[in-house]
Amino acid sequence: MKVNRAFLCVVLGALILSLAAIPSTAADPLVVWCETIRMGTIEPIAAEWSKKTGVPVKVEPAGILETANKVQMAGPMGKGPDVFCSLSGTLGQLVITGTVAPIKTEFVDLSNFMDVGIDAATFGGKLYGVPYDISGVAMIYNKAIWPEPPATFDEVIAKSRELRKQDMFGILWSLETFYHSHAIMAGYGSYIFAETESWWDSDDIGLANEGAVKGVKLLKKLRTEGIIPVGTDYQVAPAKFSEGKAAAIIDGSWALPGIKQAGIDYGIAPIPKLDNGVYPA
Structure with a gap:
């Protein structure tokens, strides 16, 4: 893990969240967890970003409903993803437990997103991710x-x-x-x-x-x-x-x-x- 490179989340788009900083080596790949059905979209974007930055990226499938719990268990052990997709309803829990870190808004053009999506990715006045899908019934x-x-x-x-x-x-x-x-x-x-x-x-x-x-x-x-x-x-x-x-x-x-x-x-x-x-x- 090396979440000091978590600015990848603004390239991928999402309620994609970055983990709270844990030391790592630059040689480690940046790990991304996403839904299986989204991998076809995220993998080429990650490959393009990797080519531009020289930072290897590893995209792994993860069930959206279980991701938050798995990340909270893996993060403290220095395992799991640096960037991951999650449901907006889990954000409060992830922030309170210190699992995720806010992202730098200067890397994000917020005008590209609907206000309701940005609101869902905001907690306590800080932005923790960017929306990639807004669903309803x-x-x-x-x-x-x-x-x-x-x-x-x-x-x-x-x-x-x-x-x-x-x-x-x-x-x-x-x-x-x-x-x-x-x-x-x-x-x-x-x-x-x-x-x-x-x-x-x-x-x-x-x-x-x-x-x-x-x-x-x-x-x-x-x-x-x-x-x-x-x-x-x-x-x-x-x-x-x-x-x-x-x-x-x-x-x-x-x-x-x-x-x-x-x-x-x-x-x-x-x-x-x-x-x-x-x-x-």
Whole structure:
């Protein structure tokens, strides 16, 4: 490891993070961990950077969901990567444990990135990485069942009740996963921390306000009526959709390869409006 050369992260782009400095020799290769599906993009960029600087680079595959934990274990032993891809949700943990170091912003043209991406890579006013992918969830629907996407959640519920009689599903997602379900709560006015002009107010938490309660009641309704049954997780939902047994799922772009392979004629639309006329967000 030799993270004093961590400015490679600005060449690669990412929520690519650099490790806190650990002494090393210049002869060591700079090690980069990234998702397997990103290696085809990162390897040629790393090779070009290596050619210009004379610093060898070794790009290694690493699962995005496990990277943060693995880095925290390997870093103190002087092992692991100098630069790595990680989910923005792990940044606070990595900073607090002293695992990552802030990057020098003079190496980065921040105008090339969306503000929301830079915000996600910032902690305590310091930039720790740069975004390479901004993902979200939407409604993916089966055009054979829904030629046009439903406009409201009331339509979704009505269709779901009808399809359950045929042992099919109107809409599925991992109901217990906050990443997916908070959109429903937020549509009614829930929030995690209140946003201020410069940061977030950690004393103002909106997870138990009136909107949050209303959102949770809708989620409970989906479960108690069997619209989204117990056991529906991030694997079951896309699997049922790919089998043609679900009219729609709430998921991200990562679900599309399997759906395409299954030959489903699908469309993508916003999560339908709630009964207050607001889109879940």
